[in-house]
Amino acid sequence: MNAPAAMQAMVLDAPHRPLELRSLPVPSPGPGEVLLKVRACGVCRTDLHLVDGELPEPRLPIIPGHEVIGEVVAGGEGTPQFPPGRRLGVPWLGWTCGECEACRSGRENLCERARFHGYTLDGGYAQFLCADARYCFPIPPDIDDAHAAPLLCAGLIGFRSYRFCRDAGPALGIYGFGAAAHILAQIAAFEGKQVFAFTRPGDRAAQHFARQHGAAWAGDADETPPRPLDAAIIFAPAGELVPTALAAVKPGGVVVCGGIHMSDIPSFPYRLLWQERVVRSVANLQRRDGEEFFPLAARAGVRTEVELFPLEEANLALDRLRAGRLSGAAVLLPG
Numbered sequence: 001m002n003a004p005a006a007m008q009a010m011v012l013d014a015p016h017r018p019l020e021l022r023s024l025p026v027p028s029p030g031p032g033e034v035l036l037k038v039r040a041c042g043v044c045r046t047d048l049h050l051v052d053g054e055l056p057e058p059r060l061p062i063i064p065g066h067e068v069i070g071e072v073v074a075g076g077e078g079t080p081q082f083p084p085g086r087r088l089g090v091p092w093l094g095w096t097c098g099e100c101e102a103c104r105s106g107r108e109n110l111c112e113r114a115r116f117h118g119y120t121l122d123g124g125y126a127q128f129l130c131a132d133a134r135y136c137f138p139i140p141p142d143i144d145d146a147h148a149a150p151l152l153c154a155g156l157i158g159f160r161s162y163r164f165c166r167d168a169g170p171a172l173g174i175y176g177f178g179a180a181a182h183i184l185a186q187i188a189a190f191e192g193k194q195v196f197a198f199t200r201p202g203d204r205a206a207q208h209f210a211r212q213h214g215a216a217w218a219g220d221a222d223e224t225p226p227r228p229l230d231a232a233i234i235f236a237p238a239g240e241l242v243p244t245a246l247a248a249v250k251p252g253g254v255v256v257c258g259g260i261h262m263s264d265i266p267s268f269p270y271r272l273l274w275q276e277r278v279v280r281s282v283a284n285l286q287r288r289d290g291e292e293f294f295p296l297a298a299r300a301g302v303r304t305e306v307e308l309f310p311l312e313e314a315n316l317a318l319d320r321l322r323a324g325r326l327s328g329a330a331v332l333l334p335g
């Protein structure tokens with residue numbers, strides 16, 4: 001297909017303002033880039049942090065969205081690997097320099113000059129976007145567009161968090177059971193882990209949702225799990241969960257903070273960290289995370305729960321996410 005001249009996009013002009021539906025020129029792909037027609041774009045908590053002014057120095061105005069499933073419409077010079085019609089996923093990490101110390105030491109996720117879709121590069125809350133082909137992922141054919149979209153960040157960042165727990169014992173705690181957790185719990189269960197899901201106290205619906213998606217046990221975040229945990233991942237952006245999770249993991253256990261933003265961590269007694277417990281964060285993703293994750297998600301038969309919204313209802317989807325009134329992931333369809 002040929003791209004039209006104009007497209008609809010939801011644009012953020014400044015934090016604390018609703019996104020605005022606008023007609024913009026369809027971008028044209030530069031060397032090494034592909035132009036994609038967006039088929040679906042997931043709504044990630046990071047988009048909420050962006051809109052709520054919790055991320056430093058976004059490029060403004062910006063089109064949010066970094067869980068994009070699209071179809072190649074045209075390729076710039078040097079992209080023969082992705083002919084028109086090919087379905088690709090576009091994640092958060094959109095470009096790295098390849099030259100800085102982080103890039104040269106195999107840690108492109110920490111590149112000093114990295115660019116990110118929906119933050120410093122335009123994202124998928126639009127009918128079309130351009131993406132550097134080197135950072136796009138082929139998506140297994142057995143997952144449809146809307147259900148594949150949340151894999152691009154919720155899935156990938158969850159998997160990167162899981163990498164740091166994978167070699168620990170079988171008891172894995174997950175604090176905050178939303179989009180990332182419901183994907184990761186299925187992967188972890190597929191690999192033989194016993195998943196303990198912790199939700200906001202009293203959130204029976206979320207606990208039921210967790211048990212439906214791979215959790216062996218689900219309870220309140222302030223509950224003591226029925227057995228000590230080998231590792232824990234915190235997806236909820238609540239710093240007070242760090243000492244809570246540390247208290248639940250065994251000596252030598254790791255607590256991984258999977259979010260890009262978290263409220264302040266309260267002070268806690270050293271004995272919670274003592275005995276070689278570790279607290280760490282994960283940042284962004286590396287391309288090799290995706291190369292491993294997407295085939296694994298297909299093998300594990302991961303099912304994502306999605307709520308569909310038309311593109312122009314992106315503000316409603318963000319409001320629902322902010323209010324905790326989504327089970328699973330919101331996905332925008334540009335129509």
Ligand SMILES: [Zn+2]
Pocket residue numbers: 096097098099100101102103104110111112113114
């Ligand atoms: Zn770099």
Ligand SMILES: [Zn+2]
Pocket residue numbers: 044045046047066092153154
């Ligand atoms: Zn994200």
